[in-house]
Amino acid sequence: MGETDFISGFAKGLSVIEAFDAVNSRLSITDIARMTGLERATARRCLLTLTQLGYASYDGKFFTLTPRILRLGHSYLSSTPLPRLMQPFLDQLSEKTGESASASVLDGNEIVYIARASHKRVMSINLNPGSRLPAYCSSMGRVLLAAMSDDDAQRILEGSNRLANTPRTKTTVSDLMNEVRTVRVQGYAVIDQELEIGLCSIAIPVRNTRGMTIAAINIGAQAPRVTIEDMVQNYLPVMQSTRDTIGAVLV
């Protein structure tokens, strides 16, 4: 790809959108310039372009994103068959187990939720399609890492900000690589309160008909009520059966 095939104004604009998050919901031109590393004049032009197109609003000092931004993320969710294909299976899984069921894919060192069925929240944060969690400490993340070569998985773990969310969180690359290898052999991953206290989950890979892992599905439950052993005994067979049904239709 040649130099001229890249539209730097587009790339810069996308970095401006990504700068907004829960902590930084109202941003000035100066804030954006600092966060993105763009020059002030460029940050200003990106923000004014977003405002003119209706993706942002401006009160004279601060910019905030508008719901129109959701059209962009929705383009992926609606254009990709995977989330739509997964949803009814996750609904069934949640119905059968009485717990929340989710599907995710890897993006860098994070998992991204692409579909979810839940009628109660098991985590302190609310998860929706588009929500992200670090791969190293989530059951679906470990399943997706286990689907890679050791080298690739290790590179992602080394590049992750491996915080000890709880006293149980595995944070060293060697502990995590051992875990990834175990997951690869046993075919599922369990997380016992490594992401947050009170939350445990079990995940398995979903493979297409060519044997490639293309997503992970999991079930999350509240830890004092459900143990890891319960999950493996009661939920794993249901999940495997669901997974096989999904996998049979994935080319």
Next chain:
Amino acid sequence: MGETDFISGFAKGLSVIEAFDAVNSRLSITDIARMTGLERATARRCLLTLTQLGYASYDGKFFTLTPRILRLGHSYLSSTPLPRLMQPFLDQLSEKTGESASASVLDGNEIVYIARASHKRVMSINLNPGSRLPAYCSSMGRVLLAAMSDDDAQRILEGSNRLANTPRTKTTVSDLMNEVRTVRVQGYAVIDQELEIGLCSIAIPVRNTRGMTIAAINIGAQAPRVTIEDMVQNYLPVMQSTRDTIGAVLV
């Protein structure tokens, strides 16, 4: 705003992202050029930029969006206090009524879901934050139209593609404006299978402490099981009480 304050490459790139949807999930350069009205060379540069940044993938002929695109929509959901603030109230509402509860805002002539609590699907399509429905035939849409001046509401209705989704769907601007005025007076909107057969819903506005309508919340249910009269009698009081609690914390 001056001519030079607008980054046209950014604007064009965003239109390329929005071109992808359920029907158009794999697009060639020619497809994108046709759909966006961009020149072929520009469409190509936008697509290659997206690919280089990891927002799209390219198999040599077709482009598809990647999960990284979800970061953009997620910027809005995580940066806006409203969805996070609404979620626990919708969870409660869904728990109390045993039905799905949602919140949305208006974007053009569509409503955009910003939060939702549901453990079963009542519609043929699955709704998630970011999902869109036409305003003219949805209960939340009518509530949001009723919060505007007649002129503004009428302009949106005139600009809407008012399909008769079912034999019950109101499609003329005059019928819809009558409905909007009724909603404004009675303080809630009900939809009886105008969006799809088998679905009814009731919606009310959520106002901030200054009295401005900033969102709508609704409850959707299956039509043969729950009637409009049931909804008004059983769900409306619970919704109003929830709404007053939300409104009290919205500045």
